[in-house]
Amino acid sequence: MISHLPVLQVIVPLMAAPICLLLKRSQLVWLFSLFASAIAFIISVLLLQQVMTSGVISYELGGWEAPWGIEYRIDQLNAFLLLIISGVSTVVLIAAQTSIEKEIPKEKHTLFYILYLLSLTGMLGIVSTGDAFNVFVFLEISSLSAYALIALGQDRRALWASYQYLIMGTIGATFILIGIGLMYQMTGTLNMQDLSQRLPDVAQTRTVFTAFAFVIVGVCLKLALFPLHLWLPNAYTYAPSIVTAFFAATATKVAIYLLIRFTFTVFGLSFSFTTLPLQELFLLLGLTGIFVASSAAIYQKNVKHVFAYSSIAQVGYIVVGFSTSTITGLTATLLHLFNHALMKSAIFLALGAVVYRLGNVQLSSFNGLGRQMPLTMAAIVIGGLSLIGVPLTVGFVSKWYLLTALLEKGWWPVAILILLGSLLAVIYVWRIVEAAYFKKPLAGSVPVKEAPLFFLIPIWLLITANIYFGIDSRLSLKVASAAAQSLLGVSP
């Protein structure tokens, strides 16, 4: 049983999805999905433990040996990502039934859970697999279900957002497919470990350069790096609240994992950063992304839009950490993956609670909500403080490591720009705090009650985790730095 954990991680949600069809009642389907997702979470915890104590796990699918068959390969980085994805998915699912009762028509509830589980399967699959073509297949499983999930939103703009995401996402995935094809043409293998050994021999060819460019652009489309972020704000804003909470914490993270995996493992550090000017490019795009997206967030009237733009800015921080290509920088990047998942899922769940009570998340509807929904608003404030990077929250830990990495490199102008970017976050978070605590409720608006318990439990679970890892970051730091060290080939 234990030896089959890597494949069970993916199979459990995949098999659970069609079983949902047999369970007709939506309450039952919800409990079953929650159960399946919780099992996936337990498996990921076991995998992480196993990896941290005994090193990389390699699983041969169907018993076919590695370069020919498909290999599932779990190292520290994979296990860390698996934990983030399945953890967020489970916590978010607790609130799912309550939220979709208001937002999705009853006959579509079962379909919602099926799509959710398939999307989870896709993301877990992308992370577990060690085969480049398998990545494409899982990428499409998760993306196709994501398009359908976003289209379930109430507003008709959800359809338009989903369509735009479909076009951009498919172009991105097809670019990755082209890149993988060109790599196969040069090396005759699809296994990532095998690729990393064979690519250096043919590295100085135009085909490999082209393959690299296609893969990187495709992945950057998926992770919404500025200026390829245009699909993201509307997709996050008009999707059902649960979907937003899940995707904001996981979808871009998976794409960032792919970026890290392809540049560091498959193509190798020296090729990605020395032969090609990836470092300068990502530093520039990351910084521009931080400023453009944070400034855009300040002017939004819909609070979901505010945090969607803030997600693009956070991708900027992650990419800046990545571009240092040092152990500290990469540790900061990985820490921020984890920390950003914690804060964004909490914030978007809290916004889901606001939608549940008020029916919209326009900034003006937030007036006076601080008194009416104290626990929900407090969660948004703590999440916001974490986005800014205030001490005692996780946001501080990852910003601290990012700044240390930048100063180690001697890039102090970049460090100053990062701090300035955080000030922009202060402004957009403050606008929400001001509305909720210092403005009177709109004339004629009906006072609302605190969010239901099924919202408060997952929101505060995430907020507690946020503060816990903000104070005692040893655990997350240990895993992140182990993953960074293994990526850069330094033995711990």
Add this chain to the structure above:
Amino acid sequence: MIIGLYNDWVVVVLMMIGLYIVIAHGNLIKKIVGLAIFQTSVFILYISMAKVEGGSAPILAEGIKQFSNPLPHVLILTAIVVGVATTALGLALVIRINEAYGSIEEEDIQHLDNQTQDETELQATEGEQS
């Protein structure tokens, strides 16, 4: 040069035609068609790289010594299925968009969206003033 890389030329030309349609056309169905052409070009890329000169189909039989690489064919079967699923989902979305907006032209939809946005903002400011 041109004849030797005949397949690659076809791939690149098809790819550019597909991408151009996706970018330049405002009609949502035409965009999906463009996307399908774009994906098809990648299928041809994979299939032509599998061809071995003088090789036959990969069958284990007497007299056949050289055969084409079957793996890319299998890979692309998967990609074709994915492509069909994407096209189907895209078209389904276009039907829903047509029901919701009454149009499948990008310009009209964006125009209608801007109107809705203005209305919600107007309501919000009115609420604040009263």
